[in-house]
Every structure is written in C-alpha cells, then in structure tokens.
Amino acid sequence: MKILQTNQLSKSYGRIQALDNLDLIVNSGEVLGILGPNGSGKTTTLSIVLNAIFADSGTYSWFDKSPNPDVLKRVGALLETPNFYPQLTAVQNLKIIAHIRGVGLDDMDDVLNLVNLSDRKNYKFGSFSYGMKQRLAIAAVMLGDPEVLIFDEPTNGLDPKGIVEVREIMVRLAATGRTIIMASHILDEVEKICSHVAILNKGRLLAQGKIGEILNTSPILELCSPDLGKLKKWLDSVDWCTSWSESNGLVQVLAAGNVESSEVNAQAFENGIVLSHIQSKKPRLEDEFIHLIDNA
Template sequence: MESILTINNLTKKFGYLTAVKDLSFTINKGNVYGILGPNGSGKSTTLGIVLNVVNKTEGNFHWFDGNTTTHDALKKVGAIIENPNFYPYMTAFQNLKLVCKIKGIDYSKIDEKLAIVGLLERKESKFRTYSLGMKQRLAIASALLNDPEILILDEPTNGLDPQGIHQIREIIKQIAAKGTTILLASHLLDEVEKVCSHVVVLRKGVKLYSGRVDEMISSHGFFELKCNKQDELIQVLENTKTFGKIKVQDNLVTAFLNEPMKSEDFNKFLFEKGIILTHLVQRKESLEEQFLQLTDNKQN
C-alpha cells in the first residue's frame, strides 16, 4: 500500500512537559485517519510537527516515499490547523483568487472547489456575511485548491451547530470518496466513528491504539446482568474463559465477552448453575466504550 506519511518515534517536549511521546504510525493512501484524544493529548502538536510549524524534539517523519523534502511534499498537502483567516471585506471568490495567486494555482480551480463545499452560489458574498460553518467550508475549499494528495484538518467541526457539523462531515466523506487521503484531529468519538476508516488514539501524548476503526469496535460485546445471587454470579463469570473483564456497579454486573455467545445460551448456562437472572441485556461495544476502556487501563 502506498504510504503518504510515516511517523517514527516522534517526541516533542515543551520544557518539562512532554506533549508527544515516542509516537509512531503510518498513513496510507486513500483512507480517512482520525487522531482521537481529549484536549491536551498531543493531536495538534503532532499535526504542527509534520506541517513544519512545530519543531520536533526527537524521532523523525517523512512524507510519501521518503525521497521528497518536507518543503516539496507540503505542496501536495492541504491543511487547516487554525481558524479560517480570510479578508472580511472581500468576497469568497476574491479571497480564493488571492490564495491561488500566492500558491501559483490557476483561477479556474476556484468554482470547482466552491461547488464541492456548497458555496458556489455565495461566491460573490463578502466573507464577513458568512456563518461560522460557511467560513469553515470556505477554508476547506481553499485547502483543496492545489488538488492535495492529503487533506489535514484540526478539529474541523469545533464550535459548529448540528447542521454545520453534518455539512462538514458530509463534505469530508465526499472528498474521501474521490480518493483524497484525509487526516483529521478530533476529540469527538462520534466524529471519528462516523467519518474515519482508521484511528490513532492518544492520551497525554502517548499512543494507546492505532488501526482500523471497525477492528477497534469489533469486540464480541458484553452482557449487563442483575440477579439475586450476585456473588455467585461473579464467581461463575470469573471462572469461565468465555468472559474477560467483569465490572460491578451497585447491583449491575457488566461481563465483557472474549468470544461470541448468544444471550439465550448464556441464560441457559447460568440457569443450569442455579443462577436466575432478573435482568439480561446484550450489547455491542461502541467506540466510546472502547476508548474509555483504553484510557481507564492506562491511568497513571
């Protein structure tokens, strides 16, 4: 698979603070990657390093085949890592003409990119009349002007209303469907689950998981259980290899499966052990539950 970006043992320290620690992952062509983590997890710092706006402390990274300088590679990258920065008194079209002039891009690209983000009919409107969502969509159009091989977005839906969030996510999906690789940083689990094919989970600058989103949430799920013999139930679960982690909160027992099991088979199994359930619900783990498990397991 063709590599777009390879990061090896990347570390960034700000004085005593380690923002990114020994981070390694590879982005391959044609996928949508999410860097997921709470605020302060090192997402923006990582993007800043690969875009040459933040100096790394240790480790290395290379774009494409590794034979291209970062300066030349960034000509094939589109990025939005700060708030959209356009002239408020100029129209959308005039602002993008200016971007084209700076980057040496033909003006003919402007209408095409405005159409992708749904702003073609508002191209003659001044930037100051745009809503926050429209401003963000114009920024995406600007980042697409050079037909980048990879589009990098830092918290692309931050501060937007539900309609604006939906519009941005749909645009990201459309761009990805045309073959552009996308890397986005987000603290929103929902965003990564709906938009991304791959995810890198960060906490305090440390990678907790890297891989496909569907593999991260392809566990066998869990049972939520209640019964009048809770201690006996827990003992049976702990002595059965079908189950892994067992959580107890008040009178609710959550048993995570190591292998597939139907609820009716489980109910029969417990009944034969003399345990009658008063509550039985089988669930699949969401990305949120996986994320919480990952971060719980890595608490300092």
C-alpha cells in the same frame, strides 16, 4: 506508498511534553483518524508535519521525501481554525490559496458547491458565521484536488447543524478514495469517517491500525437477576467473561468472542440463576478508548 512518516518526533512546551518520540505512518488511500483527548499531541503533530511549528527532535517525510515547503502544495490542510482575510470574499480568499499552491481556479465553483457556499461566494469572510468559515476552510483544503487532505478537529466549535453538515462533507470526501488525516477527540466522528485510527495520549502513540483491529468490537452483555450476588459469583467462574461491572442494578459483561444471549441464559439457568434481563449491546467506542488510555 507511504504518504507521511514521522520518526521519533518530539516536542515540548516548557515542562509540558507535547510529543514523545512519535512514530506514525500514513499509507496511500488511508482515512486515518488521529484520536486522543485534549492535549494528547494531535494538533502538535499536524502542526509539525505542516511546517507551522518546529519539532525539538525527530524527523518526518512526505511522499518519502525530506520535508520542504513545495511538498505541502500537494497537501490541503485545515489546522485548528479557519484563517482568512476578513475584508476579502470567499472567492478572493480562495484565490490566494490557489496562487500559493500554484493551482488553477477551474474547480473553484466545484469546491464551493461541495461545501454549500456557492450562494455566499461573493460575501466577505468577516461576515460569515463560524460554520461557514469552517466550510470555506474545507473548500480551501480541497482546492486544486490535492493528494492528501488534513483536517484538525473539523467540527470544533460548530453548532449541531454545522457539525452534521461538516460530517456529511467529510464522509463524502472519505468515499472518494483520497488519503485523509483527521485529528479529533470525538470517537463517533472517527468511527463514521475513518478506516484507520492512531490513538495518542500525552504525546505518545498508544496504537495504530484499522479501527476494527484497534478498538474491540466484542459485544457487551447486560444482565440482571433477582440474586445479583450469585450472578456476579458465577460470572467470575465462566471463561467467556473477560470483565464485568455493575451499574444501577445491571451487570455489564465484556464478553470474549461472540457469545449468544440464549446460550448465556441457558448456562445461567443450569447454574440456578434466573435472569430477569438479558441484552447484547454493541460496545461503545468510548469505553474501548478509555480502556486503552487507562491501560497506557
């Protein structure tokens, strides 16, 4: 079942094209990470589908229906920053959200427990640290057990302890099988939490699919030899070497397919190259992400 679909969604702020004909599909049960550098259009996309701002052109649908405010009652969302009434307590603020969504207060204690705010539930929002505010916002997202959860940069502005806490909550939520959409520019976060990824840059969708399909998982070989010139020349000739780069006397090789280190060592020796260092590394998501962005 399609939960959310955008069709040719465009939005500009003056001369800046924030979104450029974005087509995005989120299916039921997916934990989708919308990944992109700052200014890539992640928050703009979420703001439009959450009815906070209007698109210049294009359409979107929730649950295969035209958007209307009532449909958002089935969606829990944290957009950018936690926004609540400072003079009210955590519970009083959650009651306002529950009232708008038309849901009961039965799970109030559960959601506060989930975000570790039970002992501060009767404290004023204005007295909370940023991390606590963010956790309250996550509790508000969860209130009434909505079908879809949306988090926009959920760890933004948090200290390291806060980041760990919020990530743990996100991982727990992702494990429940709900449909989750999470915008982030932190790859590690997306990799740990999400099953699917959509990569945005300059308002355009570069790729969307399962994380393993979109971001290359082939290994990187780190090689070193007393004769680096000969090593590099040899790497240019072998078919399993997709590309290589040199840094601090080490040659990093992006290998096509699963190439065993022992096999590489044997081949190098047969070609008169003695390797003084060989290590197979899991590719960094950052490298793949930058590769996608650069090639867009």
